Amino acid sequence: MQKQKVSNVYFSLIYWRDFRLKIFWEGILIGLLAGVIVVLFRYLLEQGELFRTLLYQFFQDGHFFLRGIWFFVLLVIACVLGWVVQKEPMAAGSGIPQVKGILLGLMKMNWLQVLIHKLTGGILAISAGLSLGREGPSIQLGAAVGQGISRMLGRTKLEERYLLTSGASAGLAAAFNAPLAGVMFSFEELHKNFSSTVLMTAVAAAVTADVVTQHFFGCSSVFSFAGLPVLPTGFYGWVVLLGMIMGLFGVLFNYCLLKSMDLYEKTGLSLKQKAALPLLAAGILGFLLPQVLGGGNQLVNTLSIDRIGMNMIFILLAVKFFFTMISYGSGVPGGIFLPMLVLGALAGDLYGQVLVSMGFFQTGYSGNFIVLAMAAYFSAIVKAPITGSILIMEMTGSFEHMLSLIVVSMTAYVVADICKGKPVYETLLNRSLCKQGKAPYMTMPKRMVVEAVIASGAAIERKEVKDVNWPDKALLVSIKRGEQELVPQGDTRMLAGDYLYVLVAVDKADEIRLLAGNKM
Structure with a gap:
C-alpha cells in the first residue's frame, strides 16, 4: 500500500499539468461546500448574537429571577463546551494551529468529527458572549471539508495537503468576504512558500466560497468605513509611530495569551470548569459592558460611525483585552482573529483621538488610524504583514489606502521581530505538541x-x-x-x-x- 501511494505521488509529478488541473476543479468543489458550511456557521452566529442582545435588553427591566436562570443556562453551556472539547480535542481553540500541524504531518484529524464538534462548540461559545472570533473555526471547518473530499476521493497525501490548504483559504474567504486574504493566508501562514500549484487550488476555493457567501450575505465589506480620506504622505511619520506602538502591543498580546493558558493549566480545573469561568464573566459583562461580548465586529462599526470619548475607549480596550485572554485561555472552540482586530481598532481610535486633541490632525482622519491599527496589530501578532494588509483592505473596503496599510503593517512586523516576538499560531502549535508529550516539529517515522x-x-x-x-x-x-x-x-x-x-x-x-x- 505504501509503495502504491509513493507511485501515485510520482505519477502526479510526472503528469503535473493534469494534476494541477484536477486539483483546480477539486478546489472549486471544496470552495462550494466550505462556503455553504461557513455561511451556515455565520448565519447561526448572527442569530445567536441577536438573541443575546435582545435578551440583555429584556433583562434591563428587572426580571431578577430570569437573570438567575440565564446564569444557570451559561453553566449548562459550559458543560456542553467541556464535553465537546473532551470528545474531540482537535475542536478546541482557534483551529488554525491544528491545521498547520496537520499540514506539517504532526497531527491527525477526523474531519467529520471536527466538522460537527467545531460547528457546535463555536456557535455556543461565541453566541453566549465569549470574546472569540469566527475566522479560526471557519478556517478549520474549510480544512476539514478539504480533507473529507480528499479521503472520499482516495487522494494521496501530497494532494491532500493542497486540498486542506484550499479548504482553509475558502474558510477565511467565506468568514470575512475576503478571497484575496484567504489566498495570501495559505501562502504566508500555512505553506510558507509561493507555489503556483497552491495558487491555483487556493484561488479556485476562495473565490468560489466568496461567491457563495456574497449570494447569502451580499457583497458589502464586513466593516463599514466608507468615505475615508486618503492620508497624505507627509503624515506617514505618525503612521510609522502607530506601527511601532502596535508592534509592542502585539508582543504583549502574545505573551499574555500564553500566560492565560498557563494559568488555566495550573489551576487543575476540569474542561467544564474552565469554560464556566469566562461564561460567568460574560454574564456579568452583559449587564455592565455588553459592547465587549462576542467577536466585536459591531463595536468596530460603531467606532466608524460614532465618536466615543477617550475614557470610554480606554475602558473598552482594557476590558476587551483581559476578557479575550480568559475566553481563549479556557480552550473552548473559537478564534482570536476578530477579537485582535477589535483591540487594534480600539487602540487606533484612541491613538487618533490623542493626535486630534493635540492639534496634529483634523477629526476627519481619525477613522484612518482605526483601519491602520487593525492591520498593524494583526501583523505583529500573526507575523504575516502581507496577509494583514490585504485582509484589512478587503474587510474595510479601503482599497485606496494600500500604501499606508503596507507601511504600518511592515513597521509593526519589524518591531515585533526586533522584540523577538513569535508568530502566535506557530507558538500555539508548539505548545499543543508539547502538551501531547511531543517536541516541537518532532522526529517522526x-x-x-x-x-x-x-x-x-x-x-x-x-x-x-x-x-x-x-x-x-x-x-x-x-x-x-x-x-x-x-x-x-x-x-x-x-x-x-x-x-x-x-x-x-x-x-x-x-x-x-x-x-x-x-x-x-
Whole structure:
C-alpha cells in the first residue's frame, strides 16, 4: 500500500499539468461546500448574537429571577463546551494551529468529527458572549471539508495537503468576504512558500466560497468605513509611530495569551470548569459592558460611525483585552482573529483621538488610524504583514489606502521581530505538541513530499545535485523549471525559481526549505 501511494505521488509529478488541473476543479468543489458550511456557521452566529442582545435588553427591566436562570443556562453551556472539547480535542481553540500541524504531518484529524464538534462548540461559545472570533473555526471547518473530499476521493497525501490548504483559504474567504486574504493566508501562514500549484487550488476555493457567501450575505465589506480620506504622505511619520506602538502591543498580546493558558493549566480545573469561568464573566459583562461580548465586529462599526470619548475607549480596550485572554485561555472552540482586530481598532481610535486633541490632525482622519491599527496589530501578532494588509483592505473596503496599510503593517512586523516576538499560531502549535508529550516539529517515522522553490541567493542555487549536502535518506523526486520537468541527475544544476519535490522524513522537511532559501 505504501509503495502504491509513493507511485501515485510520482505519477502526479510526472503528469503535473493534469494534476494541477484536477486539483483546480477539486478546489472549486471544496470552495462550494466550505462556503455553504461557513455561511451556515455565520448565519447561526448572527442569530445567536441577536438573541443575546435582545435578551440583555429584556433583562434591563428587572426580571431578577430570569437573570438567575440565564446564569444557570451559561453553566449548562459550559458543560456542553467541556464535553465537546473532551470528545474531540482537535475542536478546541482557534483551529488554525491544528491545521498547520496537520499540514506539517504532526497531527491527525477526523474531519467529520471536527466538522460537527467545531460547528457546535463555536456557535455556543461565541453566541453566549465569549470574546472569540469566527475566522479560526471557519478556517478549520474549510480544512476539514478539504480533507473529507480528499479521503472520499482516495487522494494521496501530497494532494491532500493542497486540498486542506484550499479548504482553509475558502474558510477565511467565506468568514470575512475576503478571497484575496484567504489566498495570501495559505501562502504566508500555512505553506510558507509561493507555489503556483497552491495558487491555483487556493484561488479556485476562495473565490468560489466568496461567491457563495456574497449570494447569502451580499457583497458589502464586513466593516463599514466608507468615505475615508486618503492620508497624505507627509503624515506617514505618525503612521510609522502607530506601527511601532502596535508592534509592542502585539508582543504583549502574545505573551499574555500564553500566560492565560498557563494559568488555566495550573489551576487543575476540569474542561467544564474552565469554560464556566469566562461564561460567568460574560454574564456579568452583559449587564455592565455588553459592547465587549462576542467577536466585536459591531463595536468596530460603531467606532466608524460614532465618536466615543477617550475614557470610554480606554475602558473598552482594557476590558476587551483581559476578557479575550480568559475566553481563549479556557480552550473552548473559537478564534482570536476578530477579537485582535477589535483591540487594534480600539487602540487606533484612541491613538487618533490623542493626535486630534493635540492639534496634529483634523477629526476627519481619525477613522484612518482605526483601519491602520487593525492591520498593524494583526501583523505583529500573526507575523504575516502581507496577509494583514490585504485582509484589512478587503474587510474595510479601503482599497485606496494600500500604501499606508503596507507601511504600518511592515513597521509593526519589524518591531515585533526586533522584540523577538513569535508568530502566535506557530507558538500555539508548539505548545499543543508539547502538551501531547511531543517536541516541537518532532522526529517522526513518516515521510512526506516537500515542495520548495529555490530562492535567489539560496545555498543550493547554481549547485549540482551531487554537491548538495541533502538530509539523511532524502530523495529528490522531481525538479520543475517553468512548465518543464527535469529528471534529477547528479550533474543537474539547480537554478533560482526551480521547484524541488523531495521525499523526506517529516522532521527533515524544514531542512529542505532552508536549503532552498525558504525562510521559516
